[in-house]
Amino acid sequence: MLTVLAHEAPRLLATLRSRPFQRAGVVVSTASSAPELVARAQSLRPRVVIVVAGLVAASGLDELARQLRVRTAGSSTLLLVVPGQKLDAVRNPTLYDGLVSLDHPERALARALEPLVGAPQRARARTTVHLPALLRVPGQRAIAGVAVDVSASGACALLEAAPPADQPFELRLSRPDGRQVELEARALRMAACAHGWWRVAMRFLGITLDRLRCLYDLALWDLERTEAGPVIRLHGEISEGTLLAPVLARLPEVPRIDLSDVTRVDAAGVRRWIELLKWIPSDLALALECIPIPLARQMARLPAMTRQCRVESAYLPFHCTACAVMLEDLVTPNDAALVRLCPHCGADLAGDPALLGWLAQRRP
Numbered sequence: 471m472l473t474v475l476a477h478e479a480p481r482l483l484a485t486l487r488s489r490p491f492q493r494a495g496v497v498v499s500t501a502s503s504a505p506e507l508v509a510r511a512q513s514l515r516p517r518v519v520i521v522v523a524g525l526v527a528a529s530g531l532d533e534l535a536r537q538l539r540v541r542t543a544g545s546s547t548l549l550l551v552v553p554g555q556k557l558d559a560v561r562n563p564t565l566y567d568g569l570v571s572l573d574h575p576e577r578a579l580a581r582a583l584e585p586l587v588g589a590p591q592r593a594r595a596r597t598t599v600h601l602p603a604l605l606r607v608p609g610q611r612a613i614a615g616v617a618v619d620v621s622a623s624g625a626c627a628l629l630e631a632a633p634p635a636d637q638p639f640e641l642r643l644s645r646p647d648g649r650q651v652e653l654e655a656r657a658l659r660m661a662a663c664a665h666g667w668w669r670v671a672m673r674f675l676g677i678t679l680d681r682l683r684c685l686y687d688l689a690l691w692d693l694e695r696t697e698a699g700p701v702i703r704l705h706g707e708i709s710e711g712t713l714l715a716p717v718l719a720r721l722p723e724v725p726r727i728d729l730s731d732v733t734r735v736d737a738a739g740v741r742r743w744i745e746l747l748k749w750i751p752s753d754l755a756l757a758l759e760c761i762p763i764p765l766a767r768q769m770a771r772l773p774a775m776t777r778q779c780r781v782e783s784a785y786l787p788f789h790c791t792a793c794a795v796m797l798e799d800l801v802t803p804n805d806a807a808l809v810r811l812c813p814h815c816g817a818d819l820a821g822d823p824a825l826l827g828w829l830a831q832r833r834p
Contacts, residue, residue: 472583473498475511475546476520482551485576496583504534510695512541517676518583520570524549534566538792547678549582568678584680597706599689604642605626607634615667617643620689622682623656624673631670638675643685647693651684686714693724699758703728708739714746721750730760730785735768740775747777759783763798763825770828781832788819801826803833 478500482616485491486498496703501507506528507616511519519538526534530551538548550566570666572577601617605627607752615622625641631640642648655672661670677685690712691704702717702724718728735743750756761769761784785798790812797808797819806829810819 471494472518472519473499473509473514473516474520474583475514475516477507477522477525478502479522479525482520482522482579484730485579488576490576491583492558493581508534509539509540511538511546516546518547520549520550520551521566524552524816531823532562532565536564537666539565547680555823566623595687597621597686599705601643601645601688603629604644605629605633606640607636607640610634610636615670615713620685621683622674622677624636624671625673625796626669628663629668629670630638630666631796632660633670634710643673643688645688645692647689649684651681651688653681653685668700676702684713687713692730693720699724699726700724701728704733707734707736708732709734709736710742712739712740712742714742718746718749722754722758724766726757726759728760729758729762732762732765735765740768740772744772744774744777747774750778753828754778755780757782760800763787765826766825770825775831780834781829784820784825784829786829788821790792790815790817790819792817801829803829803831806830806833827831 472495474486474496476498483498483500486496499510499516507521508521519542521531521534521538523531535548537549538546546563547567549568549570551570561604565570566605568582570582577654598619599617601620602626603615603617605613605615613629613631613633615627617627619626620643627641632714638654640652641658642650642652652780654675656675657670657672658709663667685765689706692704694701694703700723702720704717704727708714756779758779759782761781763785766784766786767780781803783800783802786801787796787798789796793812793815795812795814797813807824809816809822812819
């Protein structure tokens with residue numbers, strides 16, 4: 471069940487009370503004025519509070535948002551509904567966890583509320599990660615570990631000891647570069663592993679869109695220090711929901727991206743990637759390394775995906791016609807024309823002519 475407190479706007483309420491939202495477990499309460507919205511938010515403590523900009527004076531929107539934040543102690547997700555395409559009229563969008571246009575309320579609200587509904591199919595869409603994890607209960611020793619996958623509704627982690635009986639607990643996930651997010655969670659299943667470790671599946675409690683964005687940002691990328699210098703390593707898939715703005719902010723400082731852990735880029739992800747490249751400063755040459763085969767095929771077909779980029783290396787497919795061995799090798803533009811031998815029979819390996827030609831053309 472997802473409790474929602476909203477302004478009394480007929481089109482908004484009709485959307486929230488439609489059959490798809492009811493099936494998703496959305497329960498709606500209403501308020502007719504800003505003071506009533508604040509009072510009901512404090513008493514009901516809903517998961518989501520929705521403010522309609524047209525029902526509040528523009529000068530009072532920011533103050534209303536601050537009051538709602540204080541009265542709910544940050545436990546509610548705050549959405550702002552803006553009539554028409556007037557999102558640029560919002561003075562301080564950072565006060566809200568999401569902005570929704572009433573031009574397409576069904577689609578916009580579904581996208582905004584989806585991470586909070588907890589549908590079973592979304593809970594299975596987990597992202598494989600390796601994030602340092604720290605489980606904390608007040609007055610007890612913190613338990614260290616590593617998260618092995620995360621989703622919008624929960625995570626699975628390997629911990630040095632079993633979680634204490636006192637629950638819920640605080641779970642802190644972090645990256646070595648200092649980024650971190652703290653989430654309230656509860657253990658669902660535990661199993662003892664080798665060498666005293668415990669595998670724990672847990673569910674997040676009261677997660678907001680702001681913390682969810684931080685969680686996905688942690689899962690998407692990390693900053694590594696290598697012998698050749700710092701590099702940004704991307705993980706998982708790049709899709710419509712992928713936020714690349716934090717990566718863009720680091721590129722002037724670290725203009726190298728390692729793509730070896732990218733598992734998939736769909737059509738929406740391609741658009742996201744091309745938009746990222748459009749915002750790169752004109753005097754910055756972005757280095758791409760360890761490009762996986764599926765992404766290399768897309769880049770070979772779409773030159774816009776490597777605009778203002780320097781391709782340093784890519785994984786390319788090879789096969790041996792003598793013993794039918796299939797393998798992949800990390801190839802640089804300078805050695806794309808080299809002959810490779812089968813590690814099993816010693817015969818020449820055949821590569822993909824289109825990919826080898828594309829990479830050879832990237833020679834500086």
